[in-house]
Amino acid sequence: MIVRYGDQEVSCLVRQTAAVTGRIRIHVYPNGDVEIEAPSDKETGQIRAAAQRRARWIFQHRNAAITARRMALPREYVSGETHFYLGRRHKLIVNESSAQPSEVKLLRGKLVVTLPVADRAAVRRRLNAWYDARADEYLSDKFSEISGRLNWVEAHPPLKLMRMRTQWGSCSPDGVIYLNPALIRAPRHCIEYVILHELCHLVEHNHSKRFFDLLTKQMPAWESAKRELDSLAELILAGHEPAFNRTVSQQ
Ligand SMILES: [Zn+2]
Known part of the structure; x- marks a missing residue:
């Protein structure tokens, strides 16, 4: 599922939880992957709307995760770093x-x-x-x-x-x-x-x-x-x- 914010977009993995009802949860992983966890009573339209409503939050954390990772790339031990x-x-x-x-x-x-x-x-x-x-x-x-x-x-x-x-x-x-x-x-x-x-x-x-x-x-x-x-x-x-x-x- 694609979530957009401004000119940015990310493809999110949607995972159905064992729960029948409840809230839709969103996780941003350290590598920048985004996962949407939805109970089985939620339809695609509802999931998309819920993710889109939180698009700002998703990109804020995703960008921070990607930056942190880039900064933390393994050292090369060469001149200049x-x-x-x-x-x-x-x-x-x-x-x-x-x-x-x-x-x-x-x-x-x-x-x-x-x-x-x-x-x-x-x-x-x-x-x-x-x-x-x-x-x-x-x-x-x-x-x-x-x-x-x-x-x-x-x-x-x-x-x-x-x-x-x-x-x-x-x-x-x-x-x-x-x-x-x-x-x-x-x-x-x-x-x-x-x-x-x-x-x-x-x-x-x-x-x-x-x-x-x-x-x-x-x-x-x-x-x-x-x-x-x-x-x-x-x-x-x-x-x-x-x-x-x-x-x-x-x-
Ligand atoms: Zn202590």
Whole structure:
């Protein structure tokens, strides 16, 4: 079934649900596919009208999904593409040279990778190792600094860096804090938000009002940091981890 909005059109898959009656639901998948779910009592005309009424919503979410996907395309590890580091985009420069030591350097907003044989796999490995080392150092330092200024943190809470697909951080019931090393690609204030969030869980092991009061006291602007981090998730995790995939549905 074709749905149009302005000069755009999309072919939607119509799927009949097991339900006999009920609402027509529309889903926009992360790859931009649109699916209409209709109970069996709905006729084609009704389904078309319902989808057409929501055309604006469909295209808004479909276009956003397609853009996000394009931005999150797998990295090629070639000169010219951009990689995030502490929230800033850095242009990658690949230098093939056996005369110089193999290294990764941050130079005036550029990430310069020098390798004797600079094929994509080698660049990727070298760059990821560099990110991991930077994550190790930066996140550990930040963690010590922030936990040092919180009066409820007595000793150094144990910190572990762990790759996670859908989380930036977590706090175990016995007080071990885990941070996602991919955070090294996020802006500093977003990293601070995640660390504070997890450290607040040492006091309040839930997302109660008391938890958010505590967090707000430490970081009044945490909500905007969270929003920014959420909006960057796809982009930041693309080079590091599978991107977040989210289906948008309207009922
Ligand atoms: Zn939490």
